[in-house]
Amino acid sequence: MTASVQNSVEPLPFSYDAIVDALVDKGYIIVDDFLSQELTQALRDEVNELNSHGIHRAGVGRGGELQVNDDIRSDKTHWLDGSTDAQQRLLAQCDVLRNEVNRHLFMGLYDYEAHFAVYEPGSFYQKHLDAFKGRSNRVLTNVIYLNDEWHDDWGGELAVYDEVDELIERVLPKGGRAIFFLSERFPHEVLKTKKQRLSIAGWYRINSSTGSFVDPAR
Ligand SMILES: O=C(O)CCC(=O)C(=O)O
Ligand SMILES: [Fe+2]
Incomplete structure (x- = not known):
């Protein structure tokens, strides 16, 4: 039997049901080993490679209002585009979880967007909410370390x-660990590293398009 066949029949170290239950009960959950060590390493190699070629300072706000604001956050980000095996x-x-959440909670999550983030020593992200009630289509946040x-x-x-x-919670950014939380409910900050x-920070979104205003935009 090859290693990949063995891996595919190994039980997952976490349960999608437990994530869904926690989102109902308390609105967030920390999941150790959400990613295998092998996938964590492949994604780490990718972000290191991107960073060595220079990735961009993160902005705050959306679309035309996007601004780089040193006082609020000092990380660098690169959007995932599914162009590599590890990203796929x-x-x-993440799509399995999207379907599980939709099946059990009828949240109508239709999309997931995510970016790599690099916080160099001294970087931080001040306390913020990822979404404001009724003003965003981001409803469920996940961060993967x-x-x-x-x-x-x-x-x-x-x-x-x-x-x-x-x-x-004070969550140590340990490899393979993920946190999921309802975007509108939990202010959070990245303490200076x-x-x-x-x-990787990602957001599950609902479709809030109306008329000619096509959402989501980045
Ligand atoms: O990296 C983290 O732990 C959180 C990042 C974050 O809050 C964000 O990108 O919105
Ligand atoms: Fe955030």
Whole structure:
């Protein structure tokens, strides 16, 4: 039996049902080993390669309003386009979850968009919401971490707050780990990192197109 056949019959280290249940119960879940070590490494290699050729400073806002704002965030980003095997496998896995969420929760998620992010030492992303009620088609956020190791004293945690601004989680960006949360409900921030921090941030979207205004735009 080849390695790939063996892998394909191994049970997943997490359950899609548990993710769906947690989204209903508390609106978020942290999933260790969401990505295999092998896929985490393939994506890490890709983002390192992109970064070595220079990827762009992230902006804040959408479309024509996009601005680079050093005070708010200092990461660099590159949108996934499914052009590599590793990206396709990641997108396929995220699509399984999209279908599971739709099947159980009728959220009508029709699309997933994601970018690589590189936080060089000293980088951060100030506290924000990914979506404001009724003003965005982003409804479910996921962040997937790609570093091969992360020490407790390296900073760079994702701090997650609840609706009354109490800190509820400090998530270390450990490779293969993912967090899923309802985009409108949880303010969050990336604390200043001491080491280069690699991740993929993604958003499941609903279709809120009306008339001639075609959404989503990037
Ligand atoms: O990298 C993270 O942990 C979170 C990033 C984030 O909040 C975002 O890109 O909107
Ligand atoms: Fe965010």
